[in-house]
Amino acid sequence: MAERSKPKVAVWKFASCDGCQLSLLDCEDELLAVAEEIQIANFPEASREVIEGPYDVSLVEGSVTTPHDRERIQMVRKSSKVLITIGACATAGGIQALRNFKDVKDFINTVYANPEFIDTLDQSTPIADHVKVDFELRGCPINKMQLVEVINAFLNSRKPNTPPHSTCIDCKLEGNVCVMVAQGTPCLGPVTHTGCGALCPTYNRGCYGCFGPKETPNTNSLSSWLKQSGANDDQMMRAFRGFNAWSEPFRKESESHD
Amino acid sequence: MNAPVLIDTIGLGQLIKLLQKKGYQVMGPTVRDEAIVYDTLDSINDLPQGWTDEQEAGHYRIKKRDDNAYFGYVVGPHSWKKYLHPPRRRLWRAEQKDGEVDIIPESAESTRFAFLGVRSCELHAITIQDEVFIKGPHVDNDYRLRRENALIIAVNCTQSAPTCFCVSMNTGPKAESGYDLVLTEILENNIHHFLVQAGSEKGLELLGELDPRPAKESDISKAEKGIEQAAQQMSRSMKTDGIKELLFENLEHPRWDEVAERCLSCANCTMVCPTCFCSTVEDVTDITGDHAERWQRWDSCFTMDFSYLHGGSVRSSTKSRYRQWMTHKLASWIDQFGSSGCVGCGRCVTWCPVGIDITEEVRAIENAGSKTSTPSQGGKE
Structure with a gap:
């Protein structure tokens, strides 16, 4: 095929644990092929070399939690043709969005000896609350193969195969036995966006909802059923208040049990 | 097409071995992850002997039986469609070189499956998928090949789950056609054997190699009674008229x-x-x-x-x-x-x-x- 130019790719970190961007380095077999086809222009986890923007693609990890980051994301957007958010922090606010349900000042006063040095926002919010996002990749952490798929699809001008349906479909494609029906294990699979390859149910555990709500999630019906099966409100509140607690369907569901 | 005969549990084990010898991959029920699923059977020991299933809406548990029945359960989470119409399948590949694109078709699947333990409702389901994939104007050749190569050993249900409603759908519990062999498990006191009947030439040929015993009138009536019991137990039904x-x-x-x-x-x-x-x-x-x-x-x-x-x-x-x-x-x-x-x-x-x-x-x-x-x-x- 005709030689195509190498797109400039930048990786940005906001409030996050770095796990998602490390997925890129974790690609092992695929990493060399990816590195052949793209120019890593800014990726502090991998290299100190920084090439100036604008960038063809920006992969953004993390949520916005400080006034500084609120400004910085605007700069990232301005210097990026395509902005892709990776992971639950960037797409839903992450586990740190648990602050959104409480008064963050209480935490600061409890944790820090000199709270006056802390300059933080009341809420942890997803990138899409601040700038236009072109594509969101779910997961806590993201599935590295899905990340390769998204880069691959971008390079080849096609749609990425990252369907928004339930995790149950992937369980069934794998031939897994439903842990909820056959063992009575509470599982968020029926309301959770697929992408992990049904990792937990494959190992006989219920789904924790790391990939956030699926398309048209019916969280209310699932929690009603789980409550009939013995779960209490506190358990249901906690089940939906995980890495994607601030995504609207999970937030509303957890609040209804609070 | 022939008189029913009897094989014992040793005969059932021999049947699995015979199918393997003939080049079939024998698929059947086995216990895994707290359910009775369909998977490859190496021997009779892989069958869910002594297990049954408890089913209700949104509920499934396997339980120990108080006998050693091999087929004393109903149907589990899997169905045979995972073999005939697999969950994922590559349709074709394409290679691009020097501006030329080569389309490489997938080579036809040649696995020969023997399905052991196919229930009457499942025979009907296979017939329905045949209608979809083979009988219409657009034949799915991959499905057709798998289907034509498949050997089916049905098992008549002698119990039903509360979730079953085949009687009202007119699809069971007795296997009427669409099988190569059909077994009915007879288990009482010290007797444990299977009434077997062939439903095809292939089935008849297999039976001939198993050295079965002739069945007595009483064996046939015991088998019938078991199937009747499955029908009697069925509490769910579906309205089909109109x-x-x-x-x-x-x-x-x-x-x-x-x-x-x-x-x-x-x-x-x-x-x-x-x-x-x-x-x-x-x-x-x-x-x-x-x-x-x-x-x-x-x-x-x-x-x-x-x-x-x-x-x-x-x-x-x-x-x-x-x-x-x-x-x-x-x-x-x-x-x-x-x-x-x-x-x-x-x-x-x-x-x-x-x-x-x-x-x-x-x-x-x-x-x-x-x-x-x-x-x-x-x-x-």
């Missing part, structure tokens, strides 16, 4: 809204259904873009992508998706393929994470009487 009209006349029935409040649109019902056949295709490339593949995978009418046309999904509400699934399965299937798409196996009832029961949904619409109203405003749902 079901097409009932559903078509009630497309705006309030019950659809009620079921949509419970339905998770998770697609479990369609995945476990032995007749649901929908699939989608996904195109993948390697990073360089010089190598592409097209894959088929199971899809479900419960996803948004399923009805995605330019501009959005046609069936965006859960109500419209549930209604699509149920009216297709029970009503428009009849026009399309000449029979109901439901075989009464009860899998959709058992494996629904919130226990939605298709028979109850039909009954609710029936009991509430016809409520024809104006069609919904298209895109709003």
